[in-house]
Amino acid sequence: MFNYKRVRSTAKMVVLAGLLFAGKMFSGCQKVVKGFLSDNIHYVENPLTTTQGNITVSSSIISDGSTSPLQVELVKVVDSTGKDVSSILTKPDSITGFSDAVSYLDSTLDLLNKKIKTQAVPPLSVNSIGGRIQLTPATSYVPAGTYTIDVKVSNIRGSRVLSNACQIIIDSQSVVNSPDTVYGGTYAGTFDVNTGTSLSLIGTPSINVDYYPLMSNKIVYKFLDKNGNVYDPKAGGILRRTNRWSMKQFDPYYPEVLTDTSVEYQFPKVPNVFPVFPNPAVNGTVSRGNYGVFPAIPAAHNSIGAPVYIFLDMAFYKQGTFVVTVTLSDVAWK
Secondary structure, eight states: OOOOHHHHHHHHHHHHHHHHHHHHHHHHHOOOOOOOOOOOOOOSSSSEEEEEEOEEEEOOOOOOOSSSEEEEEEEEEEEETOOOOHHSSOEEEEEEEESSSOOOOOOOOHHHHTTTTEEESSSSOOTBTTTOOOOOGGOOOOOOOOEEEEHHHHHHHHHHHEEEEEEEEOHHHHHOOOOOOEOOEEEEEEEEETTOOOOEOOOOOEEEEEEEETTTSSEEEEEEOTTSSSSOOOOOOOOOOOOOOOOOHHHTSSSSOOOOOEEEEOOOOOOOSSSOOOOOOOTTOOTTTTTTTEEEEGGGGBBSSSSSEEEEEEESSSSSSSEEEEEOOOOOOO
């Protein structure tokens, strides 16, 4: 006899098995989400401030736990009015720099010039890995002002555009940057010409710098005594404190020139700063400061009766003439 109950039971089992199989099939086809892309990706330095012509690099973008690697792409740059200025800020311009470290051994113009190179770089770029914002000396060619960037961040999870990701302030070089720096610690005294040992200190000299950007590249030192009289290096000569450096050693590229009112040093056109290397303390000399020099007035030409040195530590950032006037408060010239 045909058993209908057994057939129905078997059919139910087949249907149930089919449903289970189908469930597994659908389960196997579900999309597995990979990675994580945070909603809180941001820059720490915001705003990021620089000065025209300087090199400034931000920290890496904060990924807030997003899956690495995180790709970052510059999307747009706008100025303070909202105008798209991407083409201006990302257009490569020629800048000059050193291809290698410069030392006192680069003592001729030929050796120095071999290390100066010109390359084309954009004022603003964003590193694709890590998202560091890079501002180069080519910012000299863009208007000072406030800019805002949008960046696109991407990883295995996907991508999103961060609008107003960072504000960038480019300050005017002419307003912010001094053409020179007089480092602290200026002093003066007498010394033993044989050993360079300081014998006594005298009053701290005052330093005044006048800058003439349209004149030739030159550093001019003038030395005034307590009566306001200018020392005559051409007649009396100029010394340096024994076993210390002078500007002549920092600037071997042109002859030292003595006039009846000054000591002059022509300097070459170089990137960034002159002198082009710090005091190296070689050949028995003693290093002082960053670019410390020790010009000195002979004993026969001052009222103390011993050679008088002045310690000056200065850096010069621009092309042109710098007149450095040094006034001593308790010495008279003879």
